[in-house]
Amino acid sequence: RKEVEQDPGPFNVPEGATVAFNCTYSNSASQSFFWYRQDCRKEPKLLMSVYSSGNEDGRFTAQLNRASQYISLLIRDSKLSDSATYLCVVLGGGNKLTFGTGTQLKVEL
Amino acid sequence: EPEVTQTPSHQVTQMGQEVILRCVPISNHLYFYWYRQILGQKVEFLVSFYNNEISEKSEIFDDQFSVERPDGSNFTLKIRSTKLEDSAMYFCASSAGGGETQYFGPGTRLLVL
Numbered sequence: 642r643k644e645v646e647q648d649p650g651p652f653n654v655p656e657g658a659t660v661a662f663n664c665t666y667s668n669s670a671s672q673s674f675f676w677y678r679q680d681c682r683k684e685p686k687l688l689m690s691v692y693s694s695g696n697e698d699g700r701f702t703a704q705l706n707r708a709s710q711y712i713s714l715l716i717r718d719s720k721l722s723d724s725a726t727y728l729c730v731v732l733g734g735g736n737k738l739t740f741g742t743g744t745q746l747k748v749e750l
Numbered sequence: 751e752p753e754v755t756q757t758p759s760h761q762v763t764q765m766g767q768e769v770i771l772r773c774v775p776i777s778n779h780l781y782f783y784w785y786r787q788i789l790g791q792k793v794e795f796l797v798s799f800y801n802n803e804i805s806e807k808s809e810i811f812d813d814q815f816s817v818e819r820p821d822g823s824n825f826t827l828k829i830r831s832t833k834l835e836d837s838a839m840y841f842c843a844s845s846a847g848g849g850e851t852q853y854f855g856p857g858t859r860l861l862v863l
């Protein structure tokens with residue numbers, strides 16, 4: 642099983658749609674979880690941290706299920722500017738971030 | 751807003767040559783990292799560095815790689831004898847604390863011919 646697994650997409654959605662991304666991780670000892678966003682040929686940028694209680698930041702909601710080792714990201718009212726690759730990221734020992742391959746989102750008019 | 755900077759943005763080198771990639775982490779950060787991303791693949795951890803020592807390194811970070819903090823602001827990655835497969839985007843990152851958010855620089859695109 643891959644350390645961090647994501648559906649690569651692409652997800653093509655119309656503007657205003659709600660879209661959900663899922664991620665699973667293999668190491669049950671993982672401590673912290675994040676969603677990063679990466680635009681083409683640019684650096685990963687933190688979108689949000691993910692907590693067991695769930696957290697929301699504007700149109701973005703992240704959820705963590707430790708028992709299932711599952712992380713999700715929901716984007717509501719998607720904008721053209723949301724088009725990017727969304728990276729599921731897990732923090733392990735040595736402060737090492739392990740990245741998924743990313744899910745590509747394309748928001749269309 | 752403080753940010754991580756990296757130089758050069760692009761580097762082309764011949765196989766077998768040494769390259770040094772430079773990074774200036776965010777000024778009050780204490781933890782530093784290098785990651786790489788081969789074109790079309792995922793971001794991969796190379797090394798973490800704290801208190802002038804390597805904390806953790808991956809299998810990729812073999813004897814050809816080294817890191818250094820030569821002064822109070824720079825953090826460098828040296829590849830001693832580059833191989834074709836070292837061609838990738840190299841990202842530097844820094845964080846204020848051990849489990850805290852890692853902020854990435856814009857990357858150096860390395861092409862080994």
